[in-house]
Amino acid sequence: MPSFTAKTSTISAALVVLIVLQGFCAVFFLIDIAHDFMEYRQPDFSLLHSSLELTANLALLAGAAVEGIFLAGLLRRQAHAERALSAASGALHDLMEQYFEDWGLTVSEADVAAFTIKGYSIAEVAQMRGSAEATVKAHLNAIYRKAGVTGRSQLASLLIEDLMNGALSAKVGPREDAARHPVQKSGTDG
Known part of the structure; x- marks a missing residue:
């Protein structure tokens, strides 16, 4: 499946081609209208017809x-959205790394936590890491315990909430912030 950027680039290229084609048609019709006005003295000249042609041509130019x-404007907004998404992605990665360090996660646990936050299932994480599902579950239990959460949704929620609140700009580490905003423990979802 083509990416969003590839689709918008294709659409943008098609629109540019359409605009150029409309411009070409407008120039052609302007030349035709100029030629008609030169023949103004001819008996078959129709001022009404030429006026309608001129109006249609001006509308075509205005449309283009x-x-x-x-x-x-769309391309500017798209570029802005891509920059914002890139910044948010980088901020989330930095926040995750800081949390993983503060929680004292092992390299394997941090790897499993990152895949889990990205929404991969236990089976998918096990397959990507080349390990058993039981190993991934054991890592998840250790991650949840160290993070002070009961499941996947609370883990993701903790990071997203801090990202939305600008935790990176505040000089407060996740442990201090977690002490001020303890996570509610209710049920498990793994």
């Missing part, structure tokens, strides 16, 4: 101009 402005 509006499409160009709209496309430029």
Whole structure:
């Protein structure tokens, strides 16, 4: 499946081609209208017909101009959204690394925690790591215990909440913040 950026690039290219084609047609029709006005003295010249052609041509030009402005705005917004997503992704990664360090996770536990936060199932994590599902479950139990949470959703929630609150900009470590905002323990989801 093509990525979002590839799809929008294809759509943008198609719109550029359409705008260029409309511009070409507008120039062609302007030349035709200019030629018609040169023949104004001919008996078959129709001022009404030429006026309608000119109006249609100006509308075509205006449409192409509006499409160009709209496309430029969309491309700017897309670039802004991609930069924001990249920054959020980097901030989440940095936050995860800080939490993993503060919780004292082993390299294997940090690996399992990262896959779990990304939404992979236990079976998928086991397959990617080349380990047994029981090993992944053991790592998850250790992660939940060290993090002071009861399951996958609380683990992800803890990180997302801190990311949304700008925990990276505050000089408060996750342990101090967790002490101020303890996680409610209710049921397990692993």
